[in-house]
Amino acid sequence: MNFILIDSEVRTSLLPFTFTRPVAEIRIGILTLREKWEAYLEDNTSFKTEEYLRMKYPIRLAADNIFIDSSFLPTPDLISAIRSLETETALSHDQKIVAYRSSTDISHSDVTSLQQRSYTKPLIRVQNTWDIFSRNGEALQQDFDLITKGRKSAPISNTNRLISPENIFLEEGAKVEYSILNASEGPIYLGKNSEVMEGNMIRGGFALCEHAVVKMGAKIYGPTTVGPYGKVCGEINNSVIFGYSSKGHDGYLGNSVLGEWCNIGADSNNSNLKNNYAKVRLWNYATERFEQTGLQFCGLMMGDHSKTAINTMFNTGTVIGVNCNIYVPGFPRNFVPSFSWGGASGFSTYQTSKAFEAAEVMMARRGRIFDEKEAAIMEHVFELTKKWRKY
Numbered sequence: 170m171n172f173i174l175i176d177s178e179v180r181t182s183l184l185p186f187t188f189t190r191p192v193a194e195i196r197i198g199i200l201t202l203r204e205k206w207e208a209y210l211e212d213n214t215s216f217k218t219e220e221y222l223r224m225k226y227p228i229r230l231a232a233d234n235i236f237i238d239s240s241f242l243p244t245p246d247l248i249s250a251i252r253s254l255e256t257e258t259a260l261s262h263d264q265k266i267v268a269y270r271s272s273t274d275i276s277h278s279d280v281t282s283l284q285q286r287s288y289t290k291p292l293i294r295v296q297n298t299w300d301i302f303s304r305n306g307e308a309l310q311q312d313f314d315l316i317t318k319g320r321k322s323a324p325i326s327n328t329n330r331l332i333s334p335e336n337i338f339l340e341e342g343a344k345v346e347y348s349i350l351n352a353s354e355g356p357i358y359l360g361k362n363s364e365v366m367e368g369n370m371i372r373g374g375f376a377l378c379e380h381a382v383v384k385m386g387a388k389i390y391g392p393t394t395v396g397p398y399g400k401v402c403g404e405i406n407n408s409v410i411f412g413y414s415s416k417g418h419d420g421y422l423g424n425s426v427l428g429e430w431c432n433i434g435a436d437s438n439n440s441n442l443k444n445n446y447a448k449v450r451l452w453n454y455a456t457e458r459f460e461q462t463g464l465q466f467c468g469l470m471m472g473d474h475s476k477t478a479i480n481t482m483f484n485t486g487t488v489i490g491v492n493c494n495i496y497v498p499g500f501p502r503n504f505v506p507s508f509s510w511g512g513a514s515g516f517s518t519y520q521t522s523k524a525f526e527a528a529e530v531m532m533a534r535r536g537r538i539f540d541e542k543e544a545a546i547m548e549h550v551f552e553l554t555k556k557w558r559k560y
Contacts, residue, residue: 171231174239175217184454185472191218193239198308199376209243221549225542237268242293259283306392309374313356425468432476439483441468449486452504492524506557
């Protein structure tokens with residue numbers, strides 16, 4: 170069987186993160202959605218995504234294909250149901266197509282006309298940006314169980330204070346010294362060659378992915394994830410930080426999601442609770458207005474390659490697009506379009522030539538190349554988001 174992960178209708182609800190990646194490349198828990206599916210399928214996958222993303226995330230078709238909505242989190246039982254699909258048959262859950270088997274890449278309307286089987290067991294689905302942090306605890310526990318099953322943790326230094334050490338797992342090369350690790354309310358996972366420096370207080374669930382670092386004196390409340398090569402410090406609560414991003418100084422980040430290659434300046438803070446305790450509204454790219462999340466706690470959503478200066482402040486429920494540079498005193502507005510430069514006193518357009526220079530330098534520091542594929546994707550995002558920039 171040839172497995173293809175599709176974006177489905179939730180892609181727009183997951184902007185700005187899906188401006189620069191398929192849904193399958195969103196990280197929740199320890200692994201990305203793609204990594205979860207590949208682990209359960211025990212096979213490689215490809216992507217059915219937006220045309221402009223296919224240069225980096227290509228589709229691979231075969232004579233017999235199973236297309237899977239990657240916004241669902243896999244389970245062993247779901248995998249069994251998907252593998253048992255007959256040709257030109259779909260599997261649905263709550264009237265949503267989870268997967269279908271076809272010899273060709275068919276349209277959405279053709280998919281809904283296929284013969285359908287119903288899957289009734291509970292599933293976790295990432296449908297909105299805030300699901301990434303609000304469902305992170307469940308996803309983290311699932312990933313922890315999957316990754317650590319039948320394995321033994323690397324030794325943990327006796328300089329640390331451990332609570333529920335049976336729920337703490339260190340991969341090869343992971344280091345932690347003179348810190349408090351409390352895994353009584355969720356697992357703590359330290360990826361390969363990651364490091365927790367001295368004097369940290371971490372309450373699970375918590376995932377520190379490979380080569381990521383917690384600097385000295387951090388206070389981290391779960392469920393929180395720091396992606397590969399990330400760097401964090403200060404106070405963090407129930408947040409997901411994708412790979413290669415840094416919140417390396419004091420300041421608060423809560424109920425938030427940061428994309429890749431973001432940088433949060435020293436003493437920057439976000440609000441995650443309104444003063445009147447009302448439910449939080451968040452910018453919706455589909456309706457082009459603010460919509461209810463149903464959450465009382467909701468912080469910052471920041472797209473790839475966006476950055477803040479020192480002492481930047483964000484209101485409850487703020488959405489920052491791709492390649493933004495936020496600075497100057499005061500609270501910027503709750504929705505900042507991609508490729509914006511400025512802050513509370515106003516914005517101008519962050520031209521691609523300057524944005525690409527910064528991206529090239531930042532990525533080179535981590536041994537990565539800002540190549541023509543990355544540039545072409547960013548150019549397309551610049552044009553897609555032009556309608557929201559009124560400057």
